[in-house]
Amino acid sequence: MTTRFYSHPVYLEHITPPGHPERPDRLRAIGKVLEHESFALLDRVQAPIAEETATLLGHPEHHTRRIKAAIPTEGLANVDGDTSVSPKSWEAALTAIGGATAAVDDVFEGRADNVFVAARPPGHHAERERAMGFCLFNNAAIAARHAQEAHGAERIAIVDWDVHHGNGTQDIFRDDPSVLYCSTHQMPLYPGTGAASEAGVGNIVNVPLAPGADGVVFREAFQDAILPRIDEFRPDIIIVSAGFDAHHRDPLAELRLTDEDFGWATGQVMECAARWSDNRLVSLLEGGYDLEGLALSVAAHVGRLMKG
Numbered sequence: 329m330t331t332r333f334y335s336h337p338v339y340l341e342h343i344t345p346p347g348h349p350e351r352p353d354r355l356r357a358i359g360k361v362l363e364h365e366s367f368a369l370l371d372r373v374q375a376p377i378a379e380e381t382a383t384l385l386g387h388p389e390h391h392t393r394r395i396k397a398a399i400p401t402e403g404l405a406n407v408d409g410d411t412s413v414s415p416k417s418w419e420a421a422l423t424a425i426g427g428a429t430a431a432v433d434d435v436f437e438g439r440a441d442n443v444f445v446a447a448r449p450p451g452h453h454a455e456r457e458r459a460m461g462f463c464l465f466n467n468a469a470i471a472a473r474h475a476q477e478a479h480g481a482e483r484i485a486i487v488d489w490d491v492h493h494g495n496g497t498q499d500i501f502r503d504d505p506s507v508l509y510c511s512t513h514q515m516p517l518y519p520g521t522g523a524a525s526e527a528g529v530g531n532i533v534n535v536p537l538a539p540g541a542d543g544v545v546f547r548e549a550f551q552d553a554i555l556p557r558i559d560e561f562r563p564d565i566i567i568v569s570a571g572f573d574a575h576h577r578d579p580l581a582e583l584r585l586t587d588e589d590f591g592w593a594t595g596q597v598m599e600c601a602a603r604w605s606d607n608r609l610v611s612l613l614e615g616g617y618d619l620e621g622l623a624l625s626v627a628a629h630v631g632r633l634m635k636g
Contacts, residue, residue: 411463487511
């Protein structure tokens with residue numbers, strides 16, 4: 329089982345205000361934990377920068393123009409109340425897309441069985457025409473469309489275990505039966521979407537979890553609601569929106585997951601990929617704001633990807 333890891337120094341140059349939870353130290357914590365000898369065989373590759381036109385796979389042109397125009401020449405600028413940009417944010421965002429689409433190419437063209445992309449800024453809150461929640465462009469949605477357009481994928485499953493609902497991914501695909509979107513998330517919590525009744529055209533599976541829910545509840549949600557739908561859907565590729573802010577240490581939410589829970593979920597999704605997708609699995613970093621909890625969770629996630 330070959331696992332590839334994408335990152336890039338420019339991700340550290342997407343600067344956010346002092347005290348902001350989505351900060352460059354997140355990737356430094358990931359980089360440090362992956363220095364352990366147990367990750368010696370991890371195939372580490374620098375993410376390429378995407379063409380600007382790649383944003384159009386998930387967003388209309390006016391959204392791309394609006395984000396590009398918001399980038400300051402110095403200092404910081406606000407896109408919304410909690411989403412800011414700095415001079416290198418445009419390059420970082422295009423390189424986040426580049427890592428996601430290159431990962432899709434890798435698993436379809438046989439360079440890797442699975443790929444983890446540790447990029448900033450994250451993506452799953454970015455709606456078709458709106459940047460929000462620390463996200464400028466929806467990396468997972470763009471990766472899914474790239475799988476369809478570049479590799480002829482007919483069915484894509486997106487599994488999102490970030491503690492916050494991926495409203496952006498749901499917004500982009502809610503009327504598209506070729507993409508299955510499955511999410512576990514805390515409710516109530518930002519962004520206020522993700523009720524079980526939000527089902528799209530039968531392609532949206534939301535499993536909201538109450539504050540304080542632990543790994544037992546999370547695993548039951550996966551086994552009862554998400555895994556059967558993936559098996560029924562038989563995807564050509566699985567994309568994971570891998571947020572680790574449901575960890576019990578995380579300051580932005582109140583779920584009680586452990587790093588072992590993320591390792592278990594990774595294994596379950598890998599088994600689905602083995603059954604239906606020729607092992608093709610792409611994992612994209614979303615949230616996770618306690619540095620220790622994030623590092624432990626990523627280590628469990630990537631370690632399980634490497635085991636095959």
